[in-house]
Amino acid sequence: MEDKVAAKADQAAIASPRRAPTQQRSRERVERMLAAASALIAEQGSDAMRMGEVAERAGVSIGSLYQFFPDKRAIVWALAERYTAESQACISAALRDVGDAEGLKQAFSELVDIYYRLFQAEPVMRDIWSGTQADKALRELELADSRANAEFLVAVLKRLRPDADPVQLETTAFLVWQMGEAAVRLAISVDREEGDRLVAAYKRMALRELVGE
Amino acid sequence: MEDKVAAKADQAAIASPRRAPTQQRSRERVERMLAAASALIAEQGSDAMRMGEVAERAGVSIGSLYQFFPDKRAIVWALAERYTAESQACISAALRDVGDAEGLKQAFSELVDIYYRLFQAEPVMRDIWSGTQADKALRELELADSRANAEFLVAVLKRLRPDADPVQLETTAFLVWQMGEAAVRLAISVDREEGDRLVAAYKRMALRELVGE
DNA sequence: ATTAAAATGTGATAAATCCTCACATTTGCA
DNA sequence: TGCAAATGTGAGGATTTATCACATTTTAAT
Numbered sequence: 001m002e003d004k005v006a007a008k009a010d011q012a013a014i015a016s017p018r019r020a021p022t023q024q025r026s027r028e029r030v031e032r033m034l035a036a037a038s039a040l041i042a043e044q045g046s047d048a049m050r051m052g053e054v055a056e057r058a059g060v061s062i063g064s065l066y067q068f069f070p071d072k073r074a075i076v077w078a079l080a081e082r083y084t085a086e087s088q089a090c091i092s093a094a095l096r097d098v099g100d101a102e103g104l105k106q107a108f109s110e111l112v113d114i115y116y117r118l119f120q121a122e123p124v125m126r127d128i129w130s131g132t133q134a135d136k137a138l139r140e141l142e143l144a145d146s147r148a149n150a151e152f153l154v155a156v157l158k159r160l161r162p163d164a165d166p167v168q169l170e171t172t173a174f175l176v177w178q179m180g181e182a183a184v185r186l187a188i189s190v191d192r193e194e195g196d197r198l199v200a201a202y203k204r205m206a207l208r209e210l211v212g213e
Numbered sequence: 214m215e216d217k218v219a220a221k222a223d224q225a226a227i228a229s230p231r232r233a234p235t236q237q238r239s240r241e242r243v244e245r246m247l248a249a250a251s252a253l254i255a256e257q258g259s260d261a262m263r264m265g266e267v268a269e270r271a272g273v274s275i276g277s278l279y280q281f282f283p284d285k286r287a288i289v290w291a292l293a294e295r296y297t298a299e300s301q302a303c304i305s306a307a308l309r310d311v312g313d314a315e316g317l318k319q320a321f322s323e324l325v326d327i328y329y330r331l332f333q334a335e336p337v338m339r340d341i342w343s344g345t346q347a348d349k350a351l352r353e354l355e356l357a358d359s360r361a362n363a364e365f366l367v368a369v370l371k372r373l374r375p376d377a378d379p380v381q382l383e384t385t386a387f388l389v390w391q392m393g394e395a396a397v398r399l400a401i402s403v404d405r406e407e408g409d410r411l412v413a414a415y416k417r418m419a420l421r422e423l424v425g426e
Numbered sequence: 427a428t429t430a431a432a433a434t435g436t437g438a439t440a441a442a443t444c445c446t447c448a449c450a451t452t453t454g455c456a
Numbered sequence: 457t458g459c460a461a462a463t464g465t466g467a468g469g470a471t472t473t474a475t476c477a478c479a480t481t482t483t484a485a486t
Contacts, residue, residue: 019433023482026434047347051473061436066474134260134347143402171410175396175418182395183388189356197384205388209418232462236453239463264444274465279445 018070030068032058037075042123046076046131073135080128080138084145090114095152101211104156108210109203112180116199119188130185146181150174157210176206231283243281245271250288255336259289259344286348293341293351297358303327308365314424317369321423322416325393329412332401343398359394363387370423389419 021027036057040049051072055062069075094111098104119126129142153173158166183202187195234240249270253262264285268275282288307320332339345351366386371379396415400408 021434023433025482029434050471062474063436063476064434067434070474072473131347134344139402167410168414171407171414175399175411175414178399179392179395179418182392186388186391189352194384197380198388201381201384201388202392205392205418205422208421234463236462238453242463263442275445276447276465277463280463283445285444 018074019067021068026068029058029060029064033060033065033068034075034078038079038124041076041079041127045127073137076128076135077137077141079124080141083125083128084141087115087118088145088148091149092152095156098156099159101160104160104211105207108207112184112199112203112206115180116184116187116195119184126188129181142181146177147174150177153177153210160211172209176209180206231279231287232281234281239281242271242273242277246273246278246281247288247291251292251337254289254292254340258340286350289341289348290350290354292337293354296338296341297354300328300331301358301361304362305365308369311369312372314373317373317424318420321420325397325412325416325419328393329397329400329408332397339401342394355394359390360387363390366390366423373424385422389422393419 021030033054036054037049040053040057049072051065052062054075055065058065069078091111094107098107119129128138131138150170150173153176154166154169157164157169157173161169180202183198187198190198234243246267249267250262253266253270262285264278265275267288268278271278282291304324307324311317311320332342341351342355345355363383363386366389367379367382370377370382370386374382393415396411400411403411
């Protein structure tokens, strides 16, 4: 019985490549697979993406695909991981040098804009982070990513308000960050004009919470 | 070619029962189908729910199931519609008699608590509104529901601040409402203690936006 | 260079699932 | 009563994921 539980826990944790490509040849092929998947997701969404089509477009057999990805979700996960790594670097850089409230306003506003534009321009990212809730592993990746990003925010807040309750700051930052992701997802699912208004409203709300107390 | 496009557009719009049950017999059977689906979703989630299992548990043939529901999503949609209808009535009642800022605080805080507890207690609702993003039709149902609920809030705000920009009020209410749904979904996906803190933080943030200006 | 082992590649096919359809039965009603 | 509409059935078509036994290529040790 314990085995079953352990196995289930692993299932979510593994997800990544079933077998790491060590040779040059296979590394290139895996790249082609990811590129093919990315293109198909952009065209039809990850749900409509077919493994056979991914293999065909990557110029490999379906067997090869499953050699490196244990299942369909693993491909999406792999793409999602790249996005989170990239965006974390970007966010960390943007918040690293913030020293006062005015700087936070600037940096935060800019980050929201970047995120908004990214979602508008990147169908793959949009698809992955919109369908997130359906996939347990992806959901957890997103939560972990969000927590990591919120930490950057917490670091800034601790500098600006050293006497505030740390737990309170953590909660606020995490909430504000998640609200931001939700706001952007919402904004891209309505028409452009309303989306812009919603993002602007979110910015005001978030900044009021972050700097004005 | 145009036919294909038209058909695809309809596909999302129809969703509801393929054929309305007019006789008593079939109405009862449809209820059994929905009850079976509800139970299975509570046990395993809507994704793992199998049409064959729904039919079996409802004591009907798979053919009967498809007589009244065009596809799997339609069953989930039907359940979702009931929840939205119920909750809209509840929300409308709670906000109808609000006359001043203090009343709004009370009513809003109570609504958030109810919503939070509902998500904790209702696995079906949790499942449906968490996997929302994957299904275009469901996503639109949720958006429409959210807009309708935001309207109740707008009505209150217009009473409290008759000189404010109506468009601005709409935007704020819609955003606040969506953030609330996101906050509750977030809260139930972390441990209880953190979830409580997040909901409390959301309440403060939202109320500050709604009444304090 | 030889060769064994490891890594990689292939595609027919097993398995799971959704949904349809031709036909049977029951109900409402003229 | 009898007929048309509504309802009920479940085997089977169609699609798609994922596996597996076997073939080929690469690595590295002798």
